[in-house]
Amino acid sequence: MSDSQPTKPESVDEERRDFIHIAAIATTAAGAGLVAYPLIDQMNAAGDTKAASSLEIDISKVEVGGELRVLIGGKPFFIRHRTAAEITAADDVDISLLPDPESDTDRLRPLPSNDFNPAILVTSGTCTHLGCVPVGPSQGLVGDFGGWYCPCHGSHYDTSGRIRKGPAPTNLPIPNYEYVTPSVIKISL
Amino acid sequence: MSGHESTYKPGNAFTKWLDSRLPIIRLASDSFIDFPTPKNLNYWYTFGGILAICLAIQIITGVILAMHYTPDVTQAFASVERIMRDVPFGWLMRNIHTVGASMFFLAVYIHMFRGLYYGSHKAPREVLWLLGCVIFFLMIATAFLGYMLPWGQMSLHGANVIVNLFGAIPLVGESIKAWLLGGPSIGNQTLQRFFSLHYLLPFMIAGVVILHIWALHVPGNGNPEGVEVKDVEKDTVPFHPYYTVKDGFAIVVFLIIFAVLVFYLPNVLGHADNYIEANPLITPSHIVPEWYMLPFYAILRAITFDIGPIQAKLLGVIAMFASIGVLFLLPWLDTSKVKSMRYRPVARQFFFAFVAAGLMLGWCGASNPDDPVFPSLKGADAIVVEFTDPDGTKGTVTFKEKREIDAYEAGDAFQEQKIAEGATGVTLGTQTAKTFTFLHLAQILTGFYFAYFLIILPLLGLRETPKDEPESIHKAVLAGKRGSAAAATE
Incomplete structure (x- = not known):
């Protein structure tokens, strides 16, 4: 798609970029937490x-x-x-x-x-x-x-x-x- | 040094082909064959290579033992006995593994003392030292986990003492303990996770060892003179054959001592209690860790007093972890720019005192804290008789004689006399004579241990007048050859 028409140099929308960074980091952190929880909790006392x-x-x-x-x-x-x-x-x-x-x-x-x-x-x-x-x-x-x-x-x-x-x-x-x-x-x- | 030009030239079509795709032979050649190494390294510098061999031996024998071992509380002890009796050469594998742990720690302590003496922790090698501290910490963890696996009395109760230390942490201690153990106490689930982690950690050690060697090869080796390489031509020799042979000779001597222990004294460093199957209802009368942890155990037990709101138990735990943690700060605590203690006349004496303190802390850790250090200097115990006279007044009388038996006989006669007089509650007890105990010795040595790192090294670097360092390694070696005092003292 981008090949079809030459793009003209444009300014980067810093706010949009910040939002993407924050959203990506937040999602990753939440995901890491969700992964870590069972990995850590499995060491607690088992049901039996x-x-x-x-x-x-x-x-x-x-x-x-x-x-x-x-x-x-x-x-x-x-x-x-x-x-x-x-x-x-x-x-x-x-x-x-x-x-x-x-x-x-x-x-x-x-x-x-x-x-x-x-x-x-x-x-x-x-x-x-x-x-x-x-x-x-x-x-x-x-x-x-x-x-x-x-x-x-x-x-x-x-x-x-x-x-x-x-x-x-x-x-x-x-x-x-x-x-x-x-x-x-x-x-x- | 990573800065040095690669001298590797692929010899044939295959190595040329490989070199442009994965230059692994080049890496090995530049790291272990043509690596420029200071020409004045002595035998204290061979322990790095010895340690690499130790790790390899532990991993190989460990993987083999895991093929025959059963991590289950009902079968673990028996499976170890089966390894000793029935598995072909199982006795050999296990003896090498248990003795190997001791030899590993022997070598690592020499390696660390060497680093301390020659200033191996100083710029530009701080990261190298830190990675070494990480390896040491992982080694302690691995040894602790592994000691539980034979499921003997010392395995269970030793681990219990150490895990209970975490219970001393305020608020979260009990939860952490339950999380580590996977239940209210050490059980099957604990043995299984200890086995899993004991298998994992050596590979993590191997990973950190690679980083350790990388961090060594960026600035290059230190050396006993403590001056950096200035002229690669004059100051260094290629690693191979000079140090492959020197390390190889040291490794052979080390392995001879290793073999003597394996074949003639396989249990000399162990505890007989660990050949009794673990029983949670009976605690061995004298719980001690393996010898390589004794100094830290002594530091743990030396703290018997509260400081402000912090209880003695927690303080002991803090002191024990701090005694290892302080090693991580050493590069910034040792303020002297002079690396080698050959040129630090005052620091050198403190260093030898520190080595002695470390050994004596080990002695304290192995001894009962209340026992006298010098039994012959201990006075006789006194006999104390307590009684209540018929008119209700309570009293105590103390009998002290040169010989305990005399005091006892006097006390015994007095006791009978009091009973005849109609006194009630007549009891006879002993009052231990005051003496210098292992607890006192451990407290003094613990104080010195921390003072060495936190007071002596920082202050000495600022106050001490060092001797003149040689201009270069090359000059120092030549001076040594001529019998000059500077290098010959070692």
């Missing part, structure tokens, strides 16, 4: 991984003084059946002196009847320092405060799972859980 993120546990099987260790989605959790002495030890602490002040009752969840069962303590099994799994009654080593001891960098937790000594910054977190019945709990991530 998310689905495997809660578990119901029968706590009546945990013997007094012992603990049950469960993995949910690869994360460890401790369910500990505390002795009377351990409950007293957890209660009998001046909370204001703790690195991460929390009372023992703060760390329990109510039964369906809205009472508390201080014998059962449920905590995360991941040391809040660098993510090691502390040893406890299962391994026969409970640290200076009778709860758990992290062998990686020497954090001591008490019988309420609270940090008492060592580099860990906070208490063992209480997971998101509830009593389905007085003897069954459901832990969700």
